[in-house]
Amino acid sequence: MNDIFNAKRFTLLLKEQSSKNLKLFLMGAVLIFAVLFALDLLALISTGLHTLKFDVRLGFYGVGIFPTAFLLSSTWFTYLSNRAPESGNLLLPVSAFERILVAFIINVIVFSLIYFLIVLSIEILLFQHFEILYYFTHFFKYRLFYISLFLFQSFFLFGSLVFKKAATIKTGFVIFIGFIILQLINNLVMSVVFRNVHNINYSMMFFNNEAFLITPLYIRLILLWIIYLGFPLMWIASYFKLKEKQV
Amino acid sequence: MITINDLAFSYKKKKPLFNNLNLKLSEGRIHGLLGKNGAGKTTLLKLISGLLFPDDGIINTMGYVPSRRKPEMLQDIYFLFEEYTLPDFSIKKFLKVYSGFYPKFNENRFSHYLKEFEINANEKLNHLSYGQKKKVLIAFGLATNTKLLIMDEPTNGLDIPSKSQFRKIIAGEIDERKCVIISTHQVRDLDSLIDSITIIDQQNIIISEPIENITKKLCFKAISSIENEEKVLFSESGLKGNWAVIENYNNEDSKLDIEMLFNATFANKKRMQSIFNNLNNTL
Numbered sequence: 109m110n111d112i113f114n115a116k117r118f119t120l121l122l123k124e125q126s127s128k129n130l131k132l133f134l135m136g137a138v139l140i141f142a143v144l145f146a147l148d149l150l151a152l153i154s155t156g157l158h159t160l161k162f163d164v165r166l167g168f169y170g171v172g173i174f175p176t177a178f179l180l181s182s183t184w185f186t187y188l189s190n191r192a193p194e195s196g197n198l199l200l201p202v203s204a205f206e207r208i209l210v211a212f213i214i215n216v217i218v219f220s221l222i223y224f225l226i227v228l229s230i231e232i233l234l235f236q237h238f239e240i241l242y243y244f245t246h247f248f249k250y251r252l253f254y255i256s257l258f259l260f261q262s263f264f265l266f267g268s269l270v271f272k273k274a275a276t277i278k279t280g281f282v283i284f285i286g287f288i289i290l291q292l293i294n295n296l297v298m299s300v301v302f303r304n305v306h307n308i309n310y311s312m313m314f315f316n317n318e319a320f321l322i323t324p325l326y327i328r329l330i331l332l333w334i335i336y337l338g339f340p341l342m343w344i345a346s347y348f349k350l351k352e353k354q355v
Numbered sequence: 356m357i358t359i360n361d362l363a364f365s366y367k368k369k370k371p372l373f374n375n376l377n378l379k380l381s382e383g384r385i386h387g388l389l390g391k392n393g394a395g396k397t398t399l400l401k402l403i404s405g406l407l408f409p410d411d412g413i414i415n416t417m418g419y420v421p422s423r424r425k426p427e428m429l430q431d432i433y434f435l436f437e438e439y440t441l442p443d444f445s446i447k448k449f450l451k452v453y454s455g456f457y458p459k460f461n462e463n464r465f466s467h468y469l470k471e472f473e474i475n476a477n478e479k480l481n482h483l484s485y486g487q488k489k490k491v492l493i494a495f496g497l498a499t500n501t502k503l504l505i506m507d508e509p510t511n512g513l514d515i516p517s518k519s520q521f522r523k524i525i526a527g528e529i530d531e532r533k534c535v536i537i538s539t540h541q542v543r544d545l546d547s548l549i550d551s552i553t554i555i556d557q558q559n560i561i562i563s564e565p566i567e568n569i570t571k572k573l574c575f576k577a578i579s580s581i582e583n584e585e586k587v588l589f590s591e592s593g594l595k596g597n598w599a600v601i602e603n604y605n606n607e608d609s610k611l612d613i614e615m616l617f618n619a620t621f622a623n624k625k626r627m628q629s630i631f632n633n634l635n636n637t638l
Contacts, residue, residue: 111425120455127452128442198406201429201456351424355406 111203118206125210133222140176141226144168148234162239169227169240170253176223177257181215182264182276188353189272197355204351212343215265216258255339262342269349356382356503356534357403362412364395364402372398374558376412380551382502383531384565387549388538389617394555396538397437400505403536404434417502430458433496437508439488441480446491449480459500468494471520486512493521497528504528504535510544522548542613552613554620561620562631566611572630573619574603575612588626589619602630 126133147168152160188197224244231237243250260283267279362376372395380386390396401407402414405421405428414421419428444452446469454460469476472490480488489512496504510518526548529535539545553563562569573588578599590599598612600619620627 111427114426117426117456124452127444127448131443198424199404199429199432199434200453201426203426204424352408354408355401 112205113203113209114206117202118209121200121202121206122210122213124200125214129214136176136180137222137226140172140223141230144172144226145230145234147172148230152234159235162237165231165235166240166243173223173257174260177215177219177261178264178280179276180219181261182268182279184211184215184265185268185350185353186272186275188269188355198353204347207350208343208347211265211346215261252335255336259335259339259342262339262346266342266346266349269346269353356380356417358413358415359403360413362402362414363410364398364407365410366398371558376559378553378560378563380534380536380553382534383529384551385525385529385535385537385549386551386553387542387545387613388536388553388555389540389542389613390555391621392540394557396555397507399555400434400507400536400538404432404503404505405429406434430456431502433457433499433501433504435489435492435496435504435506435509437511439492441488441492443479443481445479446474446476449491450476450495453495454498457499457501461498461500464500465494465498468497468524471524472517484512486514486517489513490517493524497524502533504533506535506537508539508541509537510539510541518544542617545613549613552616554617556621556624561624561628562616564631568631569616570603570609570611571606572603573609573616574601574605574607575599575609575615576601576607589615589622591615591618 148160148165151164151168224240227240228238231240247254263283264276264279267282268275271278357378357380359376359378362373362378363371364373365371376399388396388399398407402409403416403421405416405424408422417428417431419425421428442449442452450462450465454462454465466476469491472487472494474483474487474490474494478487480491483491489509493506493509496506510521513521522544525535525537537545537549549566551563551565552569554561576599577593577596578587578590578601579596586601586604588600588602590597592598598615600612600615603609
């Protein structure tokens with residue numbers, strides 16, 4: 109028997125996870141639809157125009173996808189930590205790889221598809237507009253947006269394996285602290301490089317074109333690869349964390 | 356079926372729960388795992404099934420290292436937890452979703468056990484009481500036909516008729532290739548069901564013996580007075596005199612009283628260990 113992957117076991121697990129969470133998915137989809145629909149409608153009413161700028165709508169949809177994706181992923185594996193375990197859970201005869209694969213399919217593929225369908229239906233209902241299709245079909249063009257979404261999502265999935273309680277809040281807090289640390293390191297490095305410049309927010313300097321760091325191409329490529337590799341690496345880390353999970 | 360060698364485990368670094376624990380549990384038996392609250396019964400069951408990993412030592416469950424949680428091994432283990440949450444399914448849907456994971460699952464047996472427990476298969480799980488849910492899980496666990504069936508406090512929440520039904524069903528299920536481990540506080544519920552007893556306390560196993568060995572070495576009987584204090588391991592006064600556990604020097608036949616054995620063990624730990632020469636626990 110294959111200990112890593114077996115199509116029958118994988119199908120059974122996919123069916124189990126989908127049927128167990130079906131109610132939650134449906135309720136979540138209705139809630140996302142209602143919130144985005146209400147946002148568009150309110151903006152439409154408040155502007156008094158007969159239509160709303162596509163960029164504004166796109167902003168709503170773009171901002172909306174992050175918290176919903178994080179919420180789903182950050183609760184995905186928390187049931188494994190419950191003191192009152194679900195019948196089966198970690199002792200269900202499936203491999204860790206099959207569990208991760210099911211998590212990926214539902215959290216990344218199915219979630220993105222459902223979110224997109226919700227947005228598309230709102231666009232059709234309210235504005236009879238199909239331009240949103242472009243952003244979905246041109247994945248490669250907008251890859252940085254998608255990759256950053258998936259990267260953060262993978263952090264939250266990992267958090268659902270690490271934290272037993274309040275995984276969403278705790279993971280969010282860890283990411284926030286991470287950003288602060290990066291900012292501090294950034295400031296430290298910059299103050300070493302530009303010794304005579306003080307009390308300057310270096311991040312703002314870049315945004316205002318006040319200063320430039322001309323980095324070699326290979327550095328930029330490495331940074332880009334870190335962003336691209338971060339997402340699969342976090343999923344691999346989740347796989348190993350799941351293998352080590354104890355209840 | 357299960358071999359544990361020099362097991363060490365702790366939740367907190369300076370507070371070991373098990374230290375150099377050795378145990379062998381064989382197939383074809385119903386093993387009763389007894390111990391005080393916090394002795395580590397559930398932890399030991401979790402270690403055997405692979406839900407927890409040992410700090411040191413080796414656990415062999417049906418030829419597998421349980422911490423690797425290989426699907427092939429998990430297909431032959433069913434663990435009935437003391438506490439659990441169930442998905443919002445009907446019993447029929449529960450069967451449809453979960454039975455496929457166990458290749459040897461017997462649907463007819465499942466229906467049969469549900470009938471024995473008087474549970475309607477069309478009911479929704481969340482509409483059932485705690486005891487009824489437990490009955491569904493017991494029925495499911497037995498129908499999986501796994502080699503290793505682990506039950507943590509299975510009779511908690513069961514009414515009196517269901518407890519005797521439970522005993523009847525479990526006794527009928529055991530065969531030469533299966534191993535059932537039942538952990539419980541309610542020792543009376545296991546009377547005439549288990550055929551080997553493991554008592555666990557303070558990091559180690561005190562007794563792990565088949566019942567025939569226990570009754571060979573100990574005698575459980577009523578005595579008029581405590582004549583020879585050296586022989587008496589534990590006594591309890593009742594309406595009909597004193598009930599006592601004594602060393603069986605005269606090879607008397609007696610019926611095991613699990614509760615008395617349990618009390619005798621904790622009253623004379625060292626003596627009990629020496630009686631059973633409990634260095635290598637082999638069942």
